[in-house]
Amino acid sequence: xxxxxxxxxxxxxxxFFIVSEDAHSQQGVTNDSILIGGFGPITGPAAWIGLxxxxxxxxxxxxxNSAGGIQGRKLRLIFxxxxxxxxxxxxGVKKLVDxxxxxxxxxxxxxxxxxxxxxxxxxxxxxxxxxIASAPGVTRPFNKYLFRGGTTEVARYGxxxxxxxxxxxxxxxxxxxxxxxxxxxNEADSLTKYLxxxxxxxxVVRVEFNAGDKDFTPQLLxxxxxxxxxxxxLGHPPEAAIILRQARELGLEQHFFGGAAxxxxxVPLNAKFAAEGFTGTFLLPIYLDSKDTDMxxxxxxxxxxxxxxxxxxxxxxxxxAYTDTYVxxxxxxxxxxxxxxxxxxxxxxxxxDYRVSRIATPRTFTSEHHIGNLRLQPLVVLNGRWVPLxxxxxxxxxxxxxx
Amino acid sequence: xxxxNIQLLVAGLSVGSIYALVALGLVMTYKxxxxxxxxxxxxxxxxxxxxxxFSVTLxxxxxxxxxxxxxxxxxLGILLERxxxxxxxxxxxxxxxxxxxxxxxxxxxxxxxxxQSDVHRLSPPFRMAIWKWQDIRVxxxxxxxxxxxxxxxxxxxxxxxxxxxxxxxxSVSQNQQGARLxxxxxxxxxxxxxxxxxxxxxxxxxxxxxxxxxYPDMGLVLVKAFVxxxxxxxxxxxxxxxxxxxxxxxxxxxxxxxxxxxKEFVAFILLIVLLMFRPYGLFGAxxxxxx
Numbered sequence: 001x002x003x004x005x006x007x008x009x010x011x012x013x014x015x016f017f018i019v020s021e022d023a024h025s026q027q028g029v030t031n032d033s034i035l036i037g038g039f040g041p042i043t044g045p046a047a048w049i050g051l052x053x054x055x056x057x058x059x060x061x062x063x064x065n066s067a068g069g070i071q072g073r074k075l076r077l078i079f080x081x082x083x084x085x086x087x088x089x090x091x092g093v094k095k096l097v098d099x100x101x102x103x104x105x106x107x108x109x110x111x112x113x114x115x116x117x118x119x120x121x122x123x124x125x126x127x128x129x130x131x132i133a134s135a136p137g138v139t140r141p142f143n144k145y146l147f148r149g150g151t152t153e154v155a156r157y158g159x160x161x162x163x164x165x166x167x168x169x170x171x172x173x174x175x176x177x178x179x180x181x182x183x184x185x186n187e188a189d190s191l192t193k194y195l196x197x198x199x200x201x202x203x204v205v206r207v208e209f210n211a212g213d214k215d216f217t218p219q220l221l222x223x224x225x226x227x228x229x230x231x232x233x234l235g236h237p238p239e240a241a242i243i244l245r246q247a248r249e250l251g252l253e254q255h256f257f258g259g260a261a262x263x264x265x266x267v268p269l270n271a272k273f274a275a276e277g278f279t280g281t282f283l284l285p286i287y288l289d290s291k292d293t294d295m296x297x298x299x300x301x302x303x304x305x306x307x308x309x310x311x312x313x314x315x316x317x318x319x320x321a322y323t324d325t326y327v328x329x330x331x332x333x334x335x336x337x338x339x340x341x342x343x344x345x346x347x348x349x350x351x352x353d354y355r356v357s358r359i360a361t362p363r364t365f366t367s368e369h370h371i372g373n374l375r376l377q378p379l380v381v382l383n384g385r386w387v388p389l390x391x392x393x394x395x396x397x398x399x400x401x402x403x
Numbered sequence: 404x405x406x407x408n409i410q411l412l413v414a415g416l417s418v419g420s421i422y423a424l425v426a427l428g429l430v431m432t433y434k435x436x437x438x439x440x441x442x443x444x445x446x447x448x449x450x451x452x453x454x455x456x457f458s459v460t461l462x463x464x465x466x467x468x469x470x471x472x473x474x475x476x477x478x479l480g481i482l483l484e485r486x487x488x489x490x491x492x493x494x495x496x497x498x499x500x501x502x503x504x505x506x507x508x509x510x511x512x513x514x515x516x517x518x519q520s521d522v523h524r525l526s527p528p529f530r531m532a533i534w535k536w537q538d539i540r541v542x543x544x545x546x547x548x549x550x551x552x553x554x555x556x557x558x559x560x561x562x563x564x565x566x567x568x569x570x571x572x573x574s575v576s577q578n579q580q581g582a583r584l585x586x587x588x589x590x591x592x593x594x595x596x597x598x599x600x601x602x603x604x605x606x607x608x609x610x611x612x613x614x615x616x617x618y619p620d621m622g623l624v625l626v627k628a629f630v631x632x633x634x635x636x637x638x639x640x641x642x643x644x645x646x647x648x649x650x651x652x653x654x655x656x657x658x659x660x661x662x663x664x665x666k667e668f669v670a671f672i673l674l675i676v677l678l679m680f681r682p683y684g685l686f687g688a689x690x691x692x693x694x
Contacts, residue, residue, distance in 0.1 A: 218658030
């Protein structure tokens, strides 16, 4: 009798513990919460990326939780600092997955750190959305656990740039001045490639500079000699501002087009009149200081959540991470109450042109590709501010055609 | 062709003046205290940001911002010398170098913490204009930087030659013990040297900011300034200026006539070649030692 009572008690106790855990033992998911592991640089020179990502995610999570959460569960975030180092990113991700037992990962890091974790994420079969990095390895080769959010493929930059410069700006003679570091060099290579393959155009001249250069006279004189119709500046805001100013000083009257990284308030602020008419492309459909009601609403919510935010925030990383948090929340909602990794992935693959508001580009995922966004919005500097240009690409992307 | 060369000459002198201003600060601290100050680039950056605070945030007029910044950053130089470097006076040189690197990183990260990594604008003292003559175009702000570099060098030359304090600093740099015996407070001279060196860095930051913007990595110009100092001879102030101008000119002309890729490392090639023939630089001299 005594033994029977003990056994019954043990069985009841075991059943209690099983039932009181989430019904389907999915890591990171309990009856009342879903745990997301985020990572990105929140210290060091690239901190503007990770801080933006973290704060954008937190703002979205707060709003989603205030509205009732996902299927009655609140979202929780643990964010690890990777200091833009691949090894620290990997260490952080391992901790999130193995110790913190997150359901999924949110990559708010640059390409450098992202490539350091991809293999581990694939091996551990943890879903990860990459919001900011454009590293090709995220989507090529296709892996169902990896999603690319608001940012786009490196190849797409070249497609859009070449299309805009030749069809939008109607130029045939194009000069390229690009930074020698990885991101601008990739942009320049991609632009050169698509100018040739799509429009059979070779740049009339291509010159390079180093990040941190203070004078671009030799490069600009070489460009002036080649007499292009459009000059593409592919680099970062400090150099872009100096190039624009010096170009006008040296008498270059051509139209200047900038890569995505040059679309920054620092460029018209520092180049002043020299930046007027400067065009570029941006990952958001409207600029950060836009009077569009959705952007105004976002800024107000941001200011309320972070009343002592530093100047220059929110930046585009804040917005990208904010909107991508809503993307994954939508995926979780569609996956239903019994949330598992496979159901989440299948639900994400039902998203077609999804976006939380006009501050985001539409996101689409299918069972054949997880490239959420293929849009870049052209902008132009008018009266010292970036304003959108009404322009659509003239041809579809080749990015989705590739195996 | 003449127009192109004159254009390149102006560009080279302009960027060379930036190197010269930073090199002056490096050489000063080395001459007086044997310390190679790798935080000089970040002191330049701090000067630009403090000027930004005064002129943009507090809306002080340019010259008021300029002088207040110089005073504040001079104070920073004294503080760094007293707190960070004087305690290490007997430490091996490598330790002191690491300390200067650490101080530089602390300053840079503090700047990032407050202002983030955005590029800010510091207005010049006068409206920027372009002087045109045939095909040649010259930015007046660039001329201002060149002129200021030369004026500052002249003032320092007169200071060191003619003033009691300047002579005291020269005597400390030659022989600390002898200077002490002559009643000179070596510690006070160190503090003053660091104050002047920091002021030079701040002045460089304020002068170049309207041309390149204000951002945390402005101080990376230290690398080229260091090369300029060695080329000029690390114990000569005039050499630092000449070295800076030479580096600026060689970079610009090589970028135009050879390639922009070459521009990046031509300064280092010049350094190696020069040191093979003149190991103490253009103006440096071998230190004579009594044996």
